[in-house]
Amino acid sequence: MTLLSVKNLVVELGLRPVLNGLDFAVRPGEFVGLIGPNGAGKSTLLRSVLGLVPARGEVRLSGEEAAATSARLRATRAAYLAQEREIAWAVPVEMVVALGRSPHRPGLAALTEKDRAAVDAAMRRMDIEAFRNRIATELSGGEKARVLVARALAQDTPLLLADEPTAGLDPAHQIALMRLFSSLAADGKSVVASLHDLGLAARWCSRLILLDKGRIVADGLPSTVLTPENLRAIYGVDAFFGEAHGAPIVHPLDLATPG
Numbered sequence: 001m002t003l004l005s006v007k008n009l010v011v012e013l014g015l016r017p018v019l020n021g022l023d024f025a026v027r028p029g030e031f032v033g034l035i036g037p038n039g040a041g042k043s044t045l046l047r048s049v050l051g052l053v054p055a056r057g058e059v060r061l062s063g064e065e066a067a068a069t070s071a072r073l074r075a076t077r078a079a080y081l082a083q084e085r086e087i088a089w090a091v092p093v094e095m096v097v098a099l100g101r102s103p104h105r106p107g108l109a110a111l112t113e114k115d116r117a118a119v120d121a122a123m124r125r126m127d128i129e130a131f132r133n134r135i136a137t138e139l140s141g142g143e144k145a146r147v148l149v150a151r152a153l154a155q156d157t158p159l160l161l162a163d164e165p166t167a168g169l170d171p172a173h174q175i176a177l178m179r180l181f182s183s184l185a186a187d188g189k190s191v192v193a194s195l196h197d198l199g200l201a202a203r204w205c206s207r208l209i210l211l212d213k214g215r216i217v218a219d220g221l222p223s224t225v226l227t228p229e230n231l232r233a234i235y236g237v238d239a240f241f242g243e244a245h246g247a248p249i250v251h252p253l254d255l256a257t258p259g
């Protein structure tokens with residue numbers, strides 16, 4: 001059983017090819033880091049999986065063709081954390097997080113005990129319980145980011161698609177989030193997260209997909225994807241490679257020297 005499978009996914013935006021025939025599948029238990037330079041197509045890939053941009057090819061969520069599934073059912077299979085972190089509504093944080101339960105509430109019925117438990121658990125996991133009654137629009141950028149992750153967690157889906165989830169978070173909350181995604185994967189869920197921080201990607205992801213110019217150029221264990229050759233060829237950087245506590249360290253050091 002795959003939670004997500006993508007076959008020959010093609011996206012054109014403004015008559016420009018953005019994704020050029022992608023193929024991959026994500027199984028339960030995987031924490032997949034989607035990496036690649038600016039403009040590689042990472043956000044477009046996440047958005048096209050959810051039908052948010054027009055695409056050709058086949059996308060299956062939990063085995064069923066996504067295009068043939070209702071939006072509500074899709075939202076019980078995959079949660080999405082968008083790159084934009086603005087919160088439009090001046091309402092209490094708790095209410096924003098509870099929006100994650102919408103796909104589980106027919107006609108937006110009152111929150112059930114299960115809904116409340118999911119909202120509380122998501123707020124606890126994102127360390128935002130203290131903000132519960134604060135107005136969401138009045139939070140800092142990183143605090144808002146954590147509220148939106150909590151909303152996606154409250155959705156309680158087998159698959160989480162997260163676009164740059166660590167952006168704007170301080171180091172402790174970045175690491176806590178990567179730990180959380182790892183533990184979701186250990187519980188049999190899957191996370192696909194676009195990441196620019198190659199150090200976090202190397203250390204925490206079970207698998208990396210490296211995109212460049214709308215194509216998958218490497219897909220596998222972080223140690224096989226984050227090679228000096230790939231970093232030079234795709235990102236144009238030289239990096240330090242090391243190891244600590246049994247996990248890899250990758251830290252970009254400088255622009256690659258020509259030749």
Ligand SMILES: Nc1ncnc2c1ncn2[C@@H]1O[C@H](COP(=O)(O)OP(=O)(O)OP(=O)(O)O)[C@@H](O)[C@H]1O
Pocket residue numbers: 013014016018036037038039040041042043044045
């Ligand atoms: N609405 C659009 N119309 C035309 N081109 C678009 C549109 N949206 C995105 N693109 C182009 O598609 C390409 C991929 O964009 P995308 O946002 O998926 O990249 P990304 O890998 O997520 O980049 P970043 O790391 O900068 O967030 C870019 O060249 C971008 O300019």
